[in-house]
Amino acid sequence: xxxxxxxxxxxxxxxxxxxxxxxxxxxxxxxxxxxxxxxxxxxxxxxxxxxxxxxxxxxxxxxxxxxxxxxxxxxxxxxxxxxxxxxxxxxxxxxxxxxxxxxxxxxxxxxxxxxxxxxxxxxxxxxxxxxxxxxxxxxxxxxxxxxxxxxxxxxxxxxxxxxxxxxxxxxxxxxxxxxxxxxxxxxxxxxxxxxxxxxxxxxxxxxxxxxxxxxxxxxxxxxxxxxxxxxxxxxxxxxxxxxxxxxxxxxxxxxxxxxxxxxxxxxxxxxxxxxxxxxxxxxxxxxxxxxxxxxxxxxxxxxxxxxxxxxxxxxxxxxxxxxxxxxxxxxxxxxxxxxxxxxxxxxxxxxxxxxxxxxxxxxxxxxxxxxxxxxxxxxxxxxxxxxxxxxxxxxxxxxxxxxxxxxxxxxxxxxxxxxxxxxxxxxxxxxxxxxxxxxxxxxxxxxxxxxxxxxxxxxxxxxxxxxxxxxxxxxxxxxxxxxxxxxxxxxxxxxxxxxxxxxxxxxxxxxxxxxxxxxxxxxxxxxxxxxxxxxxxxxxxxxxxxxxxxxxxxxxxxxxxxxxxxxxxxxxxxxxxxxxxxxxxxxxxxxxxxxxxxxxxxxxxxxxxxxxxxxxxxxxxxxxxxxxxxxxxxx
Amino acid sequence: xxxxxxxxxxxxxxxxxxxxxxxxxxxxxxxxxxxxxxxxxxxxxxxxxxxxxxxxxxxxxxxxxxxxxxxxxxxxxxxxxxxxxxxxxxxxxxxxxxxxxxxxxxxxxxxxxxxxxxxxxxxxxxxxxxxxxxxxxxxxxxxxxxxxxxxxxxxxxxxxxxxxxxxxxxxxxxxxxxxxxxxxxxxxxxxxxxxxxxxxxxxxxxxxxxxxxxxxxxxxxxxxxxxxxxxxxxxxxxxxxxxxxxxxxxxxxxxxxxxxxxxxxxxxxxxxxxxxxxxxxxxxxxxxxxxxxxxxxxxxxxxxxxxxxxxxxxxxxxxxxxxxxxxxxxxxxxxxxxxxxxxx
Ligand code: HEM
Ligand SMILES: [Cu+2]
Numbered sequence: 001x002x003x004x005x006x007x008x009x010x011x012x013x014x015x016x017x018x019x020x021x022x023x024x025x026x027x028x029x030x031x032x033x034x035x036x037x038x039x040x041x042x043x044x045x046x047x048x049x050x051x052x053x054x055x056x057x058x059x060x061x062x063x064x065x066x067x068x069x070x071x072x073x074x075x076x077x078x079x080x081x082x083x084x085x086x087x088x089x090x091x092x093x094x095x096x097x098x099x100x101x102x103x104x105x106x107x108x109x110x111x112x113x114x115x116x117x118x119x120x121x122x123x124x125x126x127x128x129x130x131x132x133x134x135x136x137x138x139x140x141x142x143x144x145x146x147x148x149x150x151x152x153x154x155x156x157x158x159x160x161x162x163x164x165x166x167x168x169x170x171x172x173x174x175x176x177x178x179x180x181x182x183x184x185x186x187x188x189x190x191x192x193x194x195x196x197x198x199x200x201x202x203x204x205x206x207x208x209x210x211x212x213x214x215x216x217x218x219x220x221x222x223x224x225x226x227x228x229x230x231x232x233x234x235x236x237x238x239x240x241x242x243x244x245x246x247x248x249x250x251x252x253x254x255x256x257x258x259x260x261x262x263x264x265x266x267x268x269x270x271x272x273x274x275x276x277x278x279x280x281x282x283x284x285x286x287x288x289x290x291x292x293x294x295x296x297x298x299x300x301x302x303x304x305x306x307x308x309x310x311x312x313x314x315x316x317x318x319x320x321x322x323x324x325x326x327x328x329x330x331x332x333x334x335x336x337x338x339x340x341x342x343x344x345x346x347x348x349x350x351x352x353x354x355x356x357x358x359x360x361x362x363x364x365x366x367x368x369x370x371x372x373x374x375x376x377x378x379x380x381x382x383x384x385x386x387x388x389x390x391x392x393x394x395x396x397x398x399x400x401x402x403x404x405x406x407x408x409x410x411x412x413x414x415x416x417x418x419x420x421x422x423x424x425x426x427x428x429x430x431x432x433x434x435x436x437x438x439x440x441x442x443x444x445x446x447x448x449x450x451x452x453x454x455x456x457x458x459x460x461x462x463x464x465x466x467x468x469x470x471x472x473x474x475x476x477x478x479x480x481x482x483x484x485x486x487x488x489x490x491x492x493x494x495x496x497x498x499x500x501x502x503x504x505x506x507x508x509x510x511x512x513x514x515x516x517x518x519x520x521x522x523x524x525x526x527x528x529x530x531x532x533x534x535x536x537x538x539x540x541x542x543x544x545x546x547x548x549x550x551x552x553x554x555x556x557x558x559x560x561x562x563x564x565x566x567x568x569x570x571x572x573x574x575x576x577x578x579x580x581x582x583x584x585x586x587x588x589x590x591x592x593x594x595x596x597x598x599x600x601x602x603x604x605x606x607x608x609x610x611x612x613x614x615x616x617x618x619x620x621x622x623x624x625x626x627x628x629x630x631x632x633x634x635x
Numbered sequence: 636x637x638x639x640x641x642x643x644x645x646x647x648x649x650x651x652x653x654x655x656x657x658x659x660x661x662x663x664x665x666x667x668x669x670x671x672x673x674x675x676x677x678x679x680x681x682x683x684x685x686x687x688x689x690x691x692x693x694x695x696x697x698x699x700x701x702x703x704x705x706x707x708x709x710x711x712x713x714x715x716x717x718x719x720x721x722x723x724x725x726x727x728x729x730x731x732x733x734x735x736x737x738x739x740x741x742x743x744x745x746x747x748x749x750x751x752x753x754x755x756x757x758x759x760x761x762x763x764x765x766x767x768x769x770x771x772x773x774x775x776x777x778x779x780x781x782x783x784x785x786x787x788x789x790x791x792x793x794x795x796x797x798x799x800x801x802x803x804x805x806x807x808x809x810x811x812x813x814x815x816x817x818x819x820x821x822x823x824x825x826x827x828x829x830x831x832x833x834x835x836x837x838x839x840x841x842x843x844x845x846x847x848x849x850x851x852x853x854x855x856x857x858x859x860x861x862x863x864x865x866x867x868x869x870x871x872x873x874x875x876x877x878x879x880x881x882x883x884x885x886x887x888x889x890x891x892x893x894x895x896x897x898x899x900x901x902x903x904x905x906x907x908x909x910x911x912x913x914x915x916x917x918x919x920x921x922x923x924x925x926x927x928x929x930x931x932x933x934x935x936x937x938x939x940x941x942x943x944x945x946x947x948x949x950x951x952x953x954x955x956x957x958x959x960x961x962x963x964x965x966x967x968x969x970x971x972x973x974x975x976x977x978x979x
Contacts, residue, residue, distance in 0.1 A: 074854045074954055147851050153828050154811040154853055159776075244829025250812070251827065284717075285724045290733045315814060315823040315849075317832040320760050324753060331745040335738050341706065342737030346729050348713040352722040355714075363710060370706045374699035377745065381752035383759055384695065386822035387677050387688040390814060390849040454692075455674035456818040458849045461857035465933065468845070469674035 008529035008553060012560040019563050020112070020525035022584060031584040033117035034525060038124050039103025040421060043414075045124075046096035047492075049131050053087040056080040058485055061445075065478040067466040077462035078145040079164070083138060085148030086168070089268065090175055091131045093406045097271035098123075098182050100413055101210045103421060104278075105186060107516035108204045110195025110534065112527050112565035113581050115188040118588050118624070123181040125592030130175035133599060137167040144168035147460060149261065150231070152242040152253045157235040165235060166603055169228040174599045176225050183214035183221075194568050195515070196557070196575040197534035197545075201295075204514045204537075205288060208295050209274025212302040216263045216270070219306065224260035227253060236605070251316065258309035266305045268402065270298065272409035273340055276362050279409075279416050280344060282510040283359040284351025287538055290343045297336035297343075304333045314385040323382045330380035337373060341366065356510075357431030361412035364439045365404055372400025375450070390460075393453025399446045411438065411491060418495065419509050423522040424502030426494050434490035441484025448473040448480075513538035518546070531557040531566055534573070591620045675845035677818040681865070682837040683801075684821035687755045694751065698744060759822065763801035763835040768871075770794055770836075771805050774813035774826040774848065777855040777956060778919055778932040788878035788909050791919030792861045792932045797871040798841050806832040811853060817846030817863050825850055838865035843928070854955035860933025881910025882922035882978050893974025896967045905958070908978065918958060926979035931956065942972050 008016075022028040022037075032038070060080055063072045072080070102120065106113055114120045137143040142163040146155040155165045190211045194203065231253070233239035240246030242253050277288050288294060310318060310326040344366065353359065375397040379385045388394060411434075418426050452473045457464060464470055508517040517540045519528050532539060533548035540546075548557075556575065559565065563581040568574055598613035680686040716722075769784035772794070782789045784805075796802045806815055808826035815834065816823040824834040838844065848859035866874070885891040894911065897903060903913035909922040927937050934953040935941040944951070946968065949958040963971060 074857065078854065151812055151851070154851070159811055159853065250829060286726060289728055290730050293730060293733055315825045316827065317824055317830075320756060323756065327752070327756075328749060331749050334745065335741055338741045339733060339737040342733045345706065345709045345713070345736075346733055349709065349717060350725040350727060350729070351717065352724045353713060353718045355718065363714075366706065366710060370703060374695075374702055377748075378692075378695045378699070381691065381695070381748065381756075383688055383752050383755040383822065384691050386759070386824075387685070387692075387818070389823065390816075390851075391818075452674075454678055454818075455676045456816075456845065456847070458816070458847050458856075460851040463857050467673055469676075 008549075008558050008560070012558050013529055015560040016526040016529060017524065019560070022525065028584060030589055031121075031586045033113070033121045033582060033584050033588075035102050035106050035114045035117065035120060036421075036523065036525075036527075038120050039099050039101075041124055042095055042099030042102055042127070043421075045128055045131065046092050046099055049087050049091040049135070050096070052135060053084045053092055054485065054488065056084040056087075058481055060084065061478040061481040063462065064464070064474050066475065067464050067471050069463060072462060074462045075141065075145070078460075079138065079141070079143040081460060082144045082147055082168075083135070086134070086144060086172075087131075088402070089148060089264065090172065091127075091134070093268040093402065094179060095127050095131075096410055097210075097213070097268070097275075097406070098127075098179075100275065100410075100417070101186055101271065102182075104417065104516060105189055105207055105210055106193065107420075107519070107523060107527055108207055108278075108514045109190065109193060109198060110515045110528060110532050110539075111189065111193035112531075112563070114185050115193055116185050118582050118585050119181050119185055121585075122588035122592055123178045123185070125589050126178035126181070126595060127175065129592055129596040130171055130178065130599075133174060133596065134167055134171040137163065142167060144171075149257050150253075152231065152234075152250050155231065155235075156242065163603060166232065169232040169235075170599045170603055173225055173228050173232075174595065176221055177595065179217055180221055183217035186210050186214040187218075191570045192567050193565065194573045195531050195534050196566060196568050197532075197548075197573055198539075198568070199572040200570075201292075202534055202537045202539075202573070205277035205291070205294055205298075206271075206274040206514075208298050209270050209277070212298045213267050213270045216267050216302050216305065220260045220263040220267065223256045224264075227256040227260070232602075251313075254313055254316065255309070258312040259306070261312060262309040263302075263305040265401070266301055269405035270301065272365075272406045273298075273337075275409040275413040275416075276344060276365060277340075278514065279358050279362055279412050280347050280351075281538070282416070282512040283354045283356060283362070284347050285354070285511070286347065286351040287513065288343055289346040289350065290339075291537060293339055294343050297339040300336040301333065304329065304336070308333055311380060311382075311385065314382045315389055327380055327382045331377060334373060334377050334380070341370060341373075354510075356415075357426070357428060357435055358412045358416040360432065360435040360439075361408050361415065364435065364442075365408035365412065368400055368404030368408060368439075368442065372397060372402075372404050376401060388453055390458055391453040392449040392457045392459055395459050396446050396449035396453060399442075399449070403442050403446070408438075411435075414491065414495065416510070417516075418498055419505030420516055420521050420523070422499050422502070423505050423520075424498045425505050425509065426498040426502060430490060430494045430497065434487050434494060437483055437487025437490060439487075441480050441482075441487050444480030445477050445484055446480070448476045508540065513541050515539050518549070529558070531559070533557065585624075587620060587624045591617065591624070594620060675818050675847075680819055681842060681844060682820040682839055684759055684835070684837060685817075685819050687758050688822055691752060691755050695748065698748065762833075763803045763837075767801050767803045767835070768797070769803040769805060770796075771807070772815060772826075774806070774808040774810070774815075774852070774859075776810050776853055777848070777859040777953075779848075779859070779861045780809075780919065781861075783875055783878065786875050786878050788880075788922060789907070789920040790878065790923055791927070792929065793927050794836070794861065794863045795871055795874045796836050796838060796863060796865050797868040798838055798865045800868070801835050801837045804834050804836055806834065812850045813848045813852050813859065814850035815846065816849040817844050817861075819844045820846075820863060823849050836863060838863070841865050841867065845933075847933070855934075855953055858932055858934040858953050858956075860929070862928045864928075877923070882908045884910075885974055885977060887973065887977075889970045889973040890977050891974075892967070893970035893972070896963070896971050897974060900963065901961055902971075921975065922978055924978050925976045939972050939976060942975060943968055946971060 022032055063069050144167055145164045190207050230241040234241050240248045242248045242250055281287050308330045311330040415431055452470045455469055457470045505521040507520050530549040530553040532545050535544040536542040559578050564578040567576045567579050594613050594616045598610055601610035680689045771782040773780040779792050781794050806826045808828055813826040814823045820836050824832050842865055844863040846861045885894045898912045903915055905915040905917035907914050907920040930937050930941055930945050931953045946961050948960040949956055
């Protein structure tokens with residue numbers, strides 16, 4: 001074993017740099033397994049899909065600005081709202097938050113990479129290809145058009161001929177591979193790769209949120225995958241799972257979809273809440289109040305979210321007794337969120353507020369999310385739900401939750417971690433402008449939707465008649481959407497400006513409490529020259545943890561030979577042994593490309609090509625997993 | 636806005652809550668009160684079902700206002716008093732505050748409103764009774780077929796009900812899912828392929844109450860509206876009698892020529908006019924089309940001009956609907972219009 005040494009001396013750093021740094025080249029661009037590069041790619045790609053989904057929304061809002069408009073045909077509108085919803089949920093929210101997770105989880109827990117770096121690279125490529133696969137259908141007028149929850153029998157081949165729904169089922173199955181791989185990676189990383197001393201009760205709240213999310217993904221996604229696989233088989237081969245005439249059942253689709261779909265709402269919002277818990281300490285100068293309560297709330301949400309799916313089916317006419325149960329469960333699930341809200345409020349009431357852009361977005365988040373939460377509690381009551389579900393009231397509700405609970409925290413996170421990710425500071429004034437435009441735009445767009453929803457306007461209509469008191473409010477929403485769009489554009493301008501012209505960022509511009517602030521901005525390829533020994537919940541604020549990387553650092557935490565990082569025990573973070581991490585590899589990209597060929601072949605019914613792709617997939621996986629001639633642990 | 640007493644419902648719960656609701660809210664949130672509005676607003680209920688929910692809404696609304704104001708007040712407090720270099724950070728862990736404010740109080744409120752809402756749910760679910768008239772509604776892409784139990788004739792996109800009585804509505808779909816929603820009278824019930832659902836309608840004052848399909852059903856989901864017309868009982872009976880009888884016979888030459896064109900032309904392949912040779916079942920029964928509130932389930936107003944436009948090319952009026960453009964000779968079109976306008 002290693003002998004004790006005194007801190008990381010220059011030779012250690014040199015060797016670390018040599019072992020971990022990837023030389024910039026096309027090859028390394030295609031083969032990288034560095035979680036920071038992959039995390040950045042997730043963020044940029046998800047941002048790109050967000051822009052596409054946002055432009056779709058602007059087109060819809062322009063169409064709806066006045067009654068009877070014919071800017072868009074019904075075909076176009078229906079594809080746009082479906083792609084908007086599907087992309088926002090599947091291609092923006094979750095991947096964006098996975099991007100933060102990818103970049104931050106190893107840094108926050110004091111590790112040099114994710115547990116499975118190649119799987120991580122693979123997950124990114126699959127996400128990219130699946131997203132392109134789905135968006136590419138739009139210019140051909142073949143994009144999904146059944147709404148983001150694609151209810152049968154509207155989505156059966158009889159009622160929706162053409163490729164639209166095949167793009168949907170195959171696209172989501174393809175994407176699911178990425179999400180599943182990412183979730184497994186997060187769980188193992190958070191449980192095995194934490195720096196020594198970081199017992200579970202010292203794990204940052206953001207990491208808790210990511211782990212809980214990952215568990216929800218693992219349990220929820222299979223329901224969606226099965227649903228989509230059955231719909232694909234129904235459409236292509238007449239399997240009849242959802243065809244009443246063939247003994248199938250149309251409600252089966254809805255049950256399976258929402259068994260996935262409700263947890264998915266929390267899959268989207270939970271990491272957002274995690275970001276809030278991560279941002280607050282730096283701008284209130286203290287830890288989040290009630291750490292154990294917040295952890296409990298996170299775990300409780302993850303579990304209860306699997307028991308409320310039928311509240312999406314309150315108008316379907318299921319037995320009243322079951323509605324009574326699902327209504328009660330749906331009411332109860334608001335409580336853990338309430339605990340978190342009041343924990344944050346208490347934190348702000350006890351700390352000292354430093355009102356920078358990230359904190360502004362957190363405050364905007366609280367205001368918006370609470371409004372979405374109170375209407376959410378209303379929806380838990382069956383009788384009320386039956387009146388307003390599928391109207392614009394529900395569109396208002398879920399945008400308050402999703403924009404409030406995911407987009408605002410994401411924006412807070414972008415400003416907060418931009419210095420860490422890019423090594424540059426953003427311009428504060430620009431950030432404030434962006435915040436106010438986004439915040440005002442959001443409420444001007446979505447608040448009126450409560451009203452015209454109550455006034456009887458159903459959702460998913462490409463046009464509406466004049467004279468029903470819907471017109472004026474719709475115009476207000478459209479104006480708001482443009483304000484919101486300008487605000488978001490300013491966010492983009494701010495990011496580009498920071499990357500181009502920003503002042504170089506110090507390692508810790510905010511005085512943050514988690515480990516990512518204890519290393520350079522941007523972090524070196526190996527993240528930490530010395531893996532810290534963690535002594536508290538706020539390691540960067542804790543002198544003993546800081547000392548552990550100084551002269552007293554032991555060689556078993558320097559590990560400068562090879563690409564190594566320590567493994568620790570799941571619960572109490574006891575040092576177990578160093579592991580050798582994999583090097584860059586082209587296999588993830590090859591495998592993802594082959595899968596793209598496979599799904600494309602299935603889409604166009606080129607079955608021989610699909611069979612060949614399956615063979616290549618199997619070969620690549622075998623090659624990937626083949627026990628390598630790995631060098632014996634170097635010393 | 637008509638806040639007439641909920642006729643013949645002994646359950647006065649929602650009414651009591653309702654009185655204070657709109658008045659105070661009108662001041663705070665003017666548009667929500669839905670007064671003097673042309674909207675088919677859930678906040679301007681005209682029957683026992685929607686009144687239940689309106690009562691529940693105002694209860695929830697006021698609770699939400701209180702919750703929101705509480706959170707906002709705490710935020711504002713922090714923003715005013717917890718900033719600046721001289722603010723001393725306190726390191727307490729006020730777990731009791733978090734548990735009581737974040738879990739305890741919400742739990743009490745949630746249990747209470749849950750209890751109230753169960754009563755409303757049960758009220759919405761009660762059967763209108765064996766003597767209630769029954770309307771059979773079938774959803775089609777994209778129109779509503781309407782029949783009355785025991786009456787042979789059919790109509791479309793318009794449901795007549797007697798004021799002050801509960802009417803059972805039996806819901807089926809001929810194709811995809813739809814949802815039956817008349818905000819001023821009753822919350823939604825979905826139409827499920829392969830199954831039958833029931834709900835009821837009740838209006839306590841005469842009037843026309845607009846409804847619309849609320850479950851996305853494809854291309855023309857936006858144009859699948861219906862009108863519930865509440866009329867006094869004698870008018871309702873007369874209406875049923877007319878639905879049972881053959882359609883009015885043509886009375887002018889133009890109408891006679893129009894009828895001939897209809898029955899012998901392509902129209903009859905898809906449409907029925909009772910008492911004639913036209914017995915098609917694909918599209919709506921047109922025996923009373925002249926009296927309906929709209930054409931194309933709310934797509935356009937029902938007048939001679941729009942009718943002519945519709946017959947010539949329904950695809951420009953309501954793109955994608957199941958009626959193909961008709962090869963009607965331009966000289967015949969006015970006759971056809973005259974005939975259809977005479978059917979009421
Ligand atoms: C950026 C500003 C946004 C605007 C202006 C906007 C606007 C809209 C509009 C106009 C609709 C269609 C309503 C209809 O026809 O029924 C819609 C639907 C939807 N939006 Fe957004 N939205 C925005 C952001 C988001 C975000 C951030 C998310 C999620 C993270 C999201 C998720 C959805 C979903 C799931 C639907 C439903 C799609 C469906 O009905 O299948 N939106 N949005
Ligand atoms: Cu419909």
